Amino acid sequence: MDKINLAEKLKLFEEYWNPKIIGECNDAHLKLAKLKGIFDWHHHENEDELFFVIKGHLTIHFRDRSLQLDPGELVVIPKGTEHCPEAPQEVHVLLIEPKGTLNTGNVVTDKTRPSLERI
Template identity: 40%
Template sequence: MTQGAVLDLDDRFAAFSDHWRPRVAARLNGQDVRLVKVQGVFPWHSHAEADEMFLVWKGRFRVEFRDRIETLDPGQFIVVPRGVEHRTAADAEAEVLIFEPSQVINTGDAAVSDFTAPQGQTI
């Protein structure tokens, strides 16, 4: 992660292969730009203090709410408001950018599990 440098998303995504382990590609104004590969279903959770924005780079990605499911294609994004319970999913591998405050833990209020990513991993 280098501030003030041009980053290539294809190169950055090619640098890792695991799922549900966001990497910090950039930091700005207390926010992280995180890159994550996803496949399968993530646990239900919420973030009491932070909104989350998901932007799909490649593949198809779902954000499931208790009352509806939103499916996103490349170039589409969604903002999940703070405090709203949700889970994310992808039937096949997808690449997603997440924009959220640096202190946010990816599993939010869900119990610590194999899905809980180490904080601050950069790429």
């Protein structure tokens, strides 16, 4: 067990839309991701997903509305809820979701990352 400094971990990678596992807590993985551009519409059948914005401004589109999250803000997307994250400029997020959660949920696209690196 050691402490995790989010800023230092974020220096260790550059790729967008490729979350890195930085730890675990009970049945969940803690992940960091850098986002830029628009992702793919998807939902997670059995997993709630937490997004916490560290840097930048993240828009999450839902079928009936959109939310904008600024640094220091978080949202929990309930299981089954279709969503599509969009980052017009670079965004850094902490994600917390059950181990095994696939980044593109119920769909497979060119952004699907079935195996995530630990940093």
